Amino acid sequence: MDVDRRILANSRQCAGRFPDRPPVFSRERKVKPRGTHGPVPMPKHPRDRGRRPVLNLPGGGFSAAMLGAAARVCDGGFDMFRRPVYRRRTRQLGGARQGQGMARVLIVSSYVASGHVGLSASGAVLQALGHDVTGLPTVVLSNHLGWAHVAGGPLPVSQLRDMAGALRANGLLEDHDAVLVGYLPSPDHVAFAADLVAEMRGMDPAPRIVVDPILGDAPGGLYVPEAVARAVRERLVPLADTLTPNHFELGWLTGRALPDLAATLEAARPLAPEVLVTSPPLGAEVTGLLAVRGRRSALFRTLRRGGVPHGVGDSFAAMIAAGMAPGEALGRLDALVLCSIGAPHLAIATSAPRWVAAPAIGPESQV
Template identity: 40%
Template sequence: MIGPVSVLSIQSSVAYGHVGNSAAVFPVQRLGVEVWPVPTVVFSNHAGYPAWRGPLLPAEQVREVVRGVEELGVLPEVDLVLSGYLGGEDIGEVVLEAAAAVRAANPGAVFACDPVMGNAESGAYVHPAIPALMRERMVPAADLVTPNQFELGLLTGTAPRTLPETLAAVDAVRASGPGTVLVTSVLRPDAPEGTLEMLAVHGDEAWLVRTPRFASKSHGSGDVTAALFTTHLTRDGDVRDALERTASSVYDLLRLTRDSGRWELQLVAAQDHFAHPAMQFRAERVA
């Protein structure tokens, strides 16, 4: 699809800070895109803090929200369904039902799955049933997936480190269903020290972009990355451009967050970097 996009985003929501929909919605809106957020949890803050409050919404309540949107007759307007962290298997079923309903209403719609399961530093932090659900149901149903390198390993039963290993794991994921894979954090032993890379594979093209790596960890940065990349690609159809725009925006978001001395992502301060990326990083074609 080339042109305006509307996004149905089914993710967690927090009152304080920015993860899930609380991270994804505003940056995409600054691109001039309509976003319809459906919460799967409503927490006071993300689980990186010692404590939080609020409900993990039952699957039937999330289903009711999607059903209510469907009854408005507006699903044909949805161009992109975006899913993120799943609190349980039952929420996964709701996401799959929503993606199927949108595709029935708009056959050209894209289902983008961010298979949130963990990272190299923390390991897996989801319910033990979620990796199998992702491998067997969610990822095969998706058009586009956005794992980090650790999650790519969970999806393929491998531990990719080098670029050839990472590309091979991406090929294995694509063979299961999705045509496009964005690996949101590639850490390989032969990359320059202090750098982080992202790899996007789409059609017969594979592109790698490298940025400086920040020492501090920022919860929600992966949610922003997935939302921006999937929206850029769905709207404009150019994988290299989508990758470069996303890398530029997320780098400046993390830079401003670091300079602020605060833990939470500084989304508002970075808003112009979403709408007008500096395009300071260029991607290299690697396949």
């Protein structure tokens, strides 16, 4: 073993507790192995010795904190929402060894040059969490539509098919852990996304398909053409393993009025194997998440906050695609929102040490 090898000090605990001073680690010191584990690198500085070192596990380098987070369940009785831990991987591109990530996620959504919405939000969140991202932008804009001046537009579907074909020919569509489908501007874009998802579902192993049906919101209604909404309902929803609609989108997809939680729950159950309904009807000052899997469900609550930038739904869907449990994703999303109130964009990068380490929100009850 190369005794000069040093470990990268980028754990969440290190960044959160000592953001202004990078920890110093000594050369690896061999200690007595415990079980099947090998030597544990020991911190050099006295102030660093309370931190959790990276364990030398046979399958890779998960930190003890990461293993604990992966095993944590928000509350007893909700083990069904436990997520699989994606294996760490090393990719070979052109003979060069590339960086490791916990998961590889393919995102099909809109992209803005400035700000964090669509792929620009979900990709940034996944990268802050240490995941690899492959992005296919359905729309390229200068910024989101809330600004006075906007330039750009949808990418031609023919160009997207060419991009996907090049990825396929280079072997870069394989070995993804999840696919996240977001904003689609036309029925042809929906058809492209559905064809790509169907292709990837046939791979071995097949990635988990997360569909964020970006159609509209209350009280404004649809903000995509109705033909797009119908295409999403007919082509994409049946392919989803996990669906993340807001309350309005769930009502539109099911064609039902959803005045209360009971109606929302009954509408969500047959729609997909797992449905995570954001902004369920919980009152003016409370928002949250209704998680539904088959006949089981859980309700998570958090405060409704004002002055929040765009991109919150995209960020939540990305966390789910990364394999987080609903309560864990909601806890981190709430911390990200708190760090971003009043800002023009979500503070994904600048506040990462805070929201990445935020605790999970436990379920209030089983509905």
